[in-house]
Amino acid sequence: MGITEWVAVLTIFAVIYGLIKRYETRLVLIASGLFLCLISWNLVGGLNAFAKSMTNASLVMAICGSMGFAFVAKYTGADRSLVHYLASPIRGLGIFLVPVCTVITFFVNIAIPSAAGCAAAVGSTLIPVMLRAGIRPAGAAAAVLAGTIGSYLSPGTSHNPYVANMAHMEVMDFIGFHAPYSILVGAFGVIGTLIMCLILGDHKGDKNAKVDESKLQKNDDGFVPSPLKALVPLVPITILVVGNLWCPFIKMGVAQAMVLGAVVALAVARCNPQTFAKEFFNGTGKGYADVMGIIIAAGVFAAGLKSAGLIDTFVAALKESNEIARWGGSIGPFLMGVITGSGDAATLAFNETVTPHAKDFGMTIEGLGGLAFIAGAAGRTMSPLAGVTILVSGIAMVSPIEVIKRTALPMFLAVITCALVMV
Known part of the structure; x- marks a missing residue:
């Protein structure tokens, strides 16, 4: 490797x-990318990457439309209504509240894609329910x-529109491709967390358990659950799934479905x-x-690595063995998460730099890109530093630390399994 490539390694x-x-x-990411472009005498390449990412139409529409709908769901109380009606029938299940609450959160997180936003809506309702049922705080969390x-x-x-755009697929087609693997990881989360809670004795309860009242959603703001509002977060997802699978005449893009969902919410x-x-x-x-913002920054960083020559060297190494790509695309984002x-x-940096070359080492873009983002999210789910x-x-x-003792092993096993079967 040349001097610029070694500098790129140090920059990483x-x-x-x-x-x-x-x-x-x-x-x-932007500062590092522009630095590498500068020492490679290709500063314009980094600036062009910035401009190109800013105007990626399919990403902007899907991401901004989804975030707009998420804000509307929160403003109208639709997210709280959905959680209320999902939580009502499950009281009194004892330790089996753990897998049920994991499934509910998984389901709500599809409609409310922000991990922190979903956890705030779900956790403020379900965690007190689990504590009152005699589950220890760490297990409930x-x-x-x-x-x-x-x-x-x-x-x-x-990541869904990002990788789909790269693979020249419709977003829903890409989701359909990785859905079995995503559900598999979800099953690891449901069953694995329950097993860890049983091993650690979370079903024995904690008489001193309490919740931080300041973090709970209060009903004194006039919130009244509504079954109609509870259905609102499901409207865009239903339109997209039904339109793609059974009724082509209502098939539409993600942004269009989110706007229609917002109109229904109003x-x-x-x-x-x-x-x-x-x-x-x-x-x-906020979505932009x-x-x-992170997608744009990752694009600039990727341009810097490419200008420095490190990407070409890495891709050449991957061509020799797809095992490097398999474990690099899973363990790498997982550990970073x-x-x-x-x-x-x-x-995003991995998918920007390595995933476009997936076919060169015997893989598909959708397979390697999907593996990378699933692994990164699984790593975040067992990180004590994650906001959620x-x-x-x-x-x-x-x-x-007590919380991730319950999620770490299931998430690690899920990533290893996906690496073995997904690409």
């Missing part, structure tokens, strides 16, 4: 250090945390249209700033 370690220290992700991998199946999750909630519109567009802006608390940056882990731990008033 610097990026990992910055992410571990929780510096601003977008700043770390782990049950919700393990379910926050349901976003794999959401068309609003950034009709059902009968709220102030002006505030409603502001909330929707606040969500689209937070989600598209664990040590940084977010699988997004590492996964800290959130559910805070509600249950327990250490994040």
